[in-house]
Amino acid sequence: MRTIVTLPGDGIGKIVLPESIKVLDAVGFETKYINGDIGWEFWQKEGNALPQRTIDLLTEHKLGLFGAITSKPKDAASRELDPALMEAGYVYFSPIVALRQHFDLDICIRPCKAFEGNPLNFIRRTSDGFEEPEVNTVIFRQNTEGLYSGVEWTDPPAEVRAAFNTHPKMKKFADVPNEDLAISTRIVTRNGCHRISKKAFEYANKFGYKSVTVCEKPNVLRETSGMMVEEARKVAKDYPNIELWETNIDAQMMWLTKNPEIYGVIVSENMFGDIVSDGFAGLVGGLGFACSANIGREVAVFEPTHGSAPKYEKLDPPIVNPIAMFLSACMMLDHIGETEKAAIIKNAISEIIKEGKVRTYDMMKLKGGPDVFEKGACTTYEMTEAVIGKL
Ligand code: NAI
Ligand code: MG
Numbered sequence: 001m002r003t004i005v006t007l008p009g010d011g012i013g014k015i016v017l018p019e020s021i022k023v024l025d026a027v028g029f030e031t032k033y034i035n036g037d038i039g040w041e042f043w044q045k046e047g048n049a050l051p052q053r054t055i056d057l058l059t060e061h062k063l064g065l066f067g068a069i070t071s072k073p074k075d076a077a078s079r080e081l082d083p084a085l086m087e088a089g090y091v092y093f094s095p096i097v098a099l100r101q102h103f104d105l106d107i108c109i110r111p112c113k114a115f116e117g118n119p120l121n122f123i124r125r126t127s128d129g130f131e132e133p134e135v136n137t138v139i140f141r142q143n144t145e146g147l148y149s150g151v152e153w154t155d156p157p158a159e160v161r162a163a164f165n166t167h168p169k170m171k172k173f174a175d176v177p178n179e180d181l182a183i184s185t186r187i188v189t190r191n192g193c194h195r196i197s198k199k200a201f202e203y204a205n206k207f208g209y210k211s212v213t214v215c216e217k218p219n220v221l222r223e224t225s226g227m228m229v230e231e232a233r234k235v236a237k238d239y240p241n242i243e244l245w246e247t248n249i250d251a252q253m254m255w256l257t258k259n260p261e262i263y264g265v266i267v268s269e270n271m272f273g274d275i276v277s278d279g280f281a282g283l284v285g286g287l288g289f290a291c292s293a294n295i296g297r298e299v300a301v302f303e304p305t306h307g308s309a310p311k312y313e314k315l316d317p318p319i320v321n322p323i324a325m326f327l328s329a330c331m332m333l334d335h336i337g338e339t340e341k342a343a344i345i346k347n348a349i350s351e352i353i354k355e356g357k358v359r360t361y362d363m364m365k366l367k368g369g370p371d372v373f374e375k376g377a378c379t380t381y382e383m384t385e386a387v388i389g390k391l
Helices: 013-026 040-046 052-061 074-079 083-088 095-102 158-165 168-173 190-207 224-236 249-255 270-283 323-335 339-355 380-389
Strands: 003-009 032-035 063-068 107-113 124-126 129-131 136-142 152-154 182-184 211-216 243-248 265-268 291-295 300-304
Touching (some): 003 013, 013 063, 013 323, 013 380, 052 063, 063 095, 107 190, 107 323, 136 190, 136 270, 190 224, 190 265, 211 249, 211 270, 224 243, 291 323, 300 323, 323 339
Parallel strands (some): 003 032, 003 063, 063 300, 211 265
Antiparallel strands (some): 107 291, 152 182, 291 300
């Protein structure tokens, strides 16, 4: 039997992940689960937020369902380390970023689909009233390269500065003292651009989307965006029934509220994909609804986009919306071919939202806190029960 590695992580990750297992059980999905240690607790106790044993589990079982982790800047992280480990030279790194890099999870998919009746859906003014665009956009974000490659310096080493100085455009910076110079690089590979474009078209083809938009900025970022667009055009030739659209990231964000409903699949480099996917997620309910998949050649990890929301972790009963986690679990089901079970869960969620009787605090636009229940919000558990009741 298949084994799925559950990685609850920190804060509300520990709340929403078990709720998603209840839903998976209730839909009749049979599998084994094994817990993987990840997150702040393991940083503090062991000096490693992503212990090797967790990497080993994912290497063996290939599928991870992840909640959320708490991440802090380096100095704050060092201060919270077990005193016994403080002199040992441990350096904090984000375990989810490390997972993506270790397993080369280069394909990030973030579907942003509006559920009918969700009070958080974007509405637009028309000449005589309002309308609610039917947003159904899936963002394919290159997850391992680009501006987030991590190749960057403040006060760059002499040989790096010398190499940069071979570029004529560096003349402008010739007089800047080294310690006043910071450089972050945007590195893309043809293979990376090709793979994300190919996956975007495959998905559009499989799920009936009529267009793939490559969202970049090739007029300015001639080399990196240029390569993305070039590869997208190559891949597009194999899919004559799907149109390739080309937009610039800045214009795309301007059009976000003008005509979001016309976009099907969007494909972008790492940072632009991060931006455009948050933009679209905001139109369909935000963090309580934003699910994602990180897929590599071997391993795949599914996670809600939200973080550990520490300010809500201790509320009992919990108030947070588990739907983003449920939708992430559905993406996992789709990934392993259990599309029918995924559809049943998604239908149940959409019925609950349409009925509008069971809503978490975010769906009621309340400020989070223990008093949201008296204002009509449901608990995290009640949302789970409602969804299970509709399966
Ligand atoms: P966050 O996503 O944890 O929370 C931001 C706000 O969004 C919350 O205060 C809450 O109002 C709302 N929210 C988040 N999830 C929700 C849910 N399921 N239902 C209802 N409302 C929800 O981001 P924040 O506060 O910036 O970061 C908290 C911690 O999480 C930090 O340590 C950060 O580094 C980490 N983080 C981890 C991520 C991951 O595990 N992939 C992603 C983003 C942040
Ligand atoms: Mg983001």
